[in-house]
Each structure stands twice: as C-alpha cells, then as structure tokens.
Amino acid sequence: xxxxxxxxxxxxxxxxxxxxxxxxxxxxxxxxxxxxxxxxxxxxxxxxxxxxxxxxxxxxxxxxxxxxxxxxxxxxxxxxxxxxxxxxxxxxxxxxxxxxxxxxxxxxxxxxxxxxxxxxxxxxxxxxxxxxxxxxxxxxxxxxxxxxx
Amino acid sequence: xxxxxxxxxxxxxxxxxxxxxxxxxxxxxxxxxxxxxxxxxxxxxxxxxxxxxxxxxxxxxxxxxxxxxxxxxxxxxxxxxxxxxxxxxxxxxxxxxxxxxxxxxxxxxxxxxxxxxxxxxxxxxxxxxxxxxxxxxxxxxxxxxxxxxxxxxxxxxxxxxxxxxxxxxxxxxxxxxxxxxxxxxxxxxx
Numbered sequence: 001x002x003x004x005x006x007x008x009x010x011x012x013x014x015x016x017x018x019x020x021x022x023x024x025x026x027x028x029x030x031x032x033x034x035x036x037x038x039x040x041x042x043x044x045x046x047x048x049x050x051x052x053x054x055x056x057x058x059x060x061x062x063x064x065x066x067x068x069x070x071x072x073x074x075x076x077x078x079x080x081x082x083x084x085x086x087x088x089x090x091x092x093x094x095x096x097x098x099x100x101x102x103x104x105x106x107x108x109x110x111x112x113x114x115x116x117x118x119x120x121x122x123x124x125x126x127x128x129x130x131x132x133x134x135x136x137x138x139x140x141x142x143x144x145x146x147x148x149x
Numbered sequence: 150x151x152x153x154x155x156x157x158x159x160x161x162x163x164x165x166x167x168x169x170x171x172x173x174x175x176x177x178x179x180x181x182x183x184x185x186x187x188x189x190x191x192x193x194x195x196x197x198x199x200x201x202x203x204x205x206x207x208x209x210x211x212x213x214x215x216x217x218x219x220x221x222x223x224x225x226x227x228x229x230x231x232x233x234x235x236x237x238x239x240x241x242x243x244x245x246x247x248x249x250x251x252x253x254x255x256x257x258x259x260x261x262x263x264x265x266x267x268x269x270x271x272x273x274x275x276x277x278x279x280x281x282x283x284x285x286x287x288x289x290x291x292x293x294x295x296x297x298x299x300x301x302x303x304x305x306x307x308x309x310x311x312x313x314x315x316x317x318x319x320x321x322x323x324x325x326x327x328x329x330x331x332x333x334x335x336x337x338x339x
Contacts, residue, residue, distance in 0.1 A: 053323055053324070053331075056171075056323060056324040057171070057323070057324075058321055058323060058333065058335070059323060108309070113336070115313055115314050115315035115336075116311070116312070116313050116315070116318060116334070116336065117310075117311070117312040117313075118308060118310065118311045118312075118334060119308070119309045119310040119311075120306060120307065120308055120309065121306075121307045121309055122305065122306045122307070123305035123306065126305040126306050126331065127306070127331065128306060128331075129323065129331065129332075129333045129334070130333075130334050130336070131333060131334070131335040131336060132336050133336055133337065133338035134338055
C-alpha cells in the first residue's frame with residue numbers, strides 16, 4: 001500500500017518537473033528571408049512548406065519565391081534574439097511565453113522590426129509573415145516560426 | 150447556452166463568398182451563389198467590395214514592381230476614402246464583426262480595407278489622447294486579428310498588439326489551410 005502511494009507521488013513529481021522544464025525550455029526559432037518576384041521561376045524547394053500559402057492571395061501576385069537566407073536561433077524565455085535580414089535591417093524576436101492549450105502549444109512572441117513592434121500568439125511551428133518592402137526588383141518577405149520542444 | 154447575436158445573417162457566408170470570388174467553390178454551390186447574386190443587392194455589394202479591393206491591391210503591386218520604391222499605400226487609403234459609402238459600409242462591418250473570424254482568400258482582401266480603417270481610426274484617437282511619447286510619436290494600434298474561418302478552430306496565428314512609429318502597416322489575411330487563415334503584416338517601404 002505504502003509503495004503504491006510512493007510510486008504515485010514520484011510519478012506526480014516527475015510530471016511536474018517535466019512540465020516545468022518544458023515551460024522553461026528555450027524556443028528554437030527560424031527566420032527565413034524570401035525574395036518574391038513577378039517573373040515565373042517557381043517556388044524554391046526549400047520553401048515547400050509555404051508553397052500552398054504562396055499560391056493564394058495576397059501572394060499570388062508573385063510567381064517566384066526564393067529563399068535568400070535562413071537564420072536559426074535558440075531563444076530563452078523573456079530573452080531577445082536578433083536576426084539580420086538581406087535589406088540590412090535587423091529583426092528582433094522575443095520569446096515571451098509558452099502557452100499549453102488543450103490540443104496544441106502556442107507561443108507568445110514579440111517581433112520587432114524598425115518602426116514596428118508586434119506581439120503574436122502563434123501555434124508551434126506556424127509561420128508569422130511580415131512583408132517588409134521592395135528588395136532588388138522584388139519584394140522581401142520574412143517568415144518566422146518557432147518550436148519549443 | 151450561447152445564443153446567436155440577432156443579425157440579418159447573409160445567405161452566403163463570407164467564407165463561401167470569398168471562395169466563390171477565388172473560383173474555389175464547387176459547381177453546385179457556385180450556382181447557388183450566382184442565383185443569390187442575381188436577386189440580392191446586399192450580396193452583390195459585398196462581392197463588388199471584394200472586387201474593388203482586389204483590384205486596388207493588384208494595381209498597387211503592379212506599380213510597386215514597376216518602380217523601385219513602393220509608395221502605394223497612400224493611394225490605397227485615398228481610394229478607400231474616396232467613395233464614402235464604401236468606407237461607411239466597412240465601418241459598419243467592422244463594428245459588427247470586431248474579433249470575429251476573418252474571411253478567406255479574396256474575401257481577405259476586404260480585411261485590408263477593414264484593418265486600414267481600423268488602424269487609422271485608432272491612431273487618431275490614441276494620438277489625440279497620448280500625444281508623442283519621448284519625442285517620438287509611437288502609435289499603439291488596436292489588436293486586429295482573429296484569423297480562423299471556423300469559430301470552433303483556434304486561430305493558429307493571432308496578432309495581439311501592434312505599435313508603430315511609422316506609417317501604419319496593412320494587415321491582411323492569407324489562407325493557411327482549409328480552415329484557417331493567418332495574418333500578414335505588410336509594410337510600405339520605410
């Protein structure tokens with residue numbers, strides 16, 4: 001009887017410790033800089049996960065999407081990571097909170113770009129899209145996604 | 150038990166109207182929408198609005214790729230402001246639908262207008278109240294996004310707050326999956 005209670009207690013402690021460590025784990029974030037052009041060259045295979053999105057409005061105005069740069073970073077809770085983007089500007093990414101919902105995990109992120117600060121609640125792995133203006137005869141799109149596993 | 154808000158609910162949903170506009174609606178449903186368009190003035194107006202905004206955006210992007218500098222948003226805003234009935238209609242639409250699901254596809258183009266109007270209104274009131282912060286005008290914009298096409302599905306990407314010290318961004322929705330859209334923040338060149 002005593003042993004059974006001990007086992008349950010240990011299991012509970014283990015669960016709490018695991019959950020706590022998950023909540024405090026850094027987020028792994030990726031910033032992809034994408035060059036969108038009207039010329040028909042297709043979607044870069046490295047952007048396959050976004051291809052369906054690019055076929056729909058408002059991105060269907062473009063016919064070429066090329067990955068210019070990919071920045072990976074590990075961002076601790078309440079910390080900021082900076083990523084340089086091809087237009088010479090910097091993108092700030094702050095990991096504010098991990099939100100465990102019923103069916104999936106969300107992250108609260110603050111994205112800062114010169115002149116703009118935006119707070120998002122975003123599903124783990126889902127992209128935040130920011131179109132930041134013209135770039136080399138095309139348009140520069142930033143796609144940001146994070147996971148916290 | 151939740152009760153539905155009393156409203157003259159459209160016979161065709163925003164989602165289906167958007168899919169019709171995008172050419173994504175199956176033949177049977179397309180016929181139904183076309184029949185409705187033939188008889189219902191409100192539905193015709195909604196569709197016209199989608200067409201106008203789509204045309205504005207297309208024209209804007211055409212110009213932006215032709216020129217090195219994008220300076221299209223003032224034109225978009227001006228065009229929005231020109232026909233007051235359109236702006237008024239969107240104002241009414243916005244007041245009635247704050248924080249309700251955003252429509253998909255081309256219907257999302259409507260969101261461009263809605264959010265622009267919301268943004269400008271918000272900026273005016275907040276600037277009036279707060280003035281400049283530390284010598285630099287920082288504009289806090291209202292949260293603008295709940296991006297799901299189905300009320301039962303939690304949006305996968307939501308904007309909770311936007312602050313800007315430049316021209317207000319345009320926020321529009323892009324279709325992410327069959328059931329959800331995600332917000333796209335589109336900045337003019339700065």
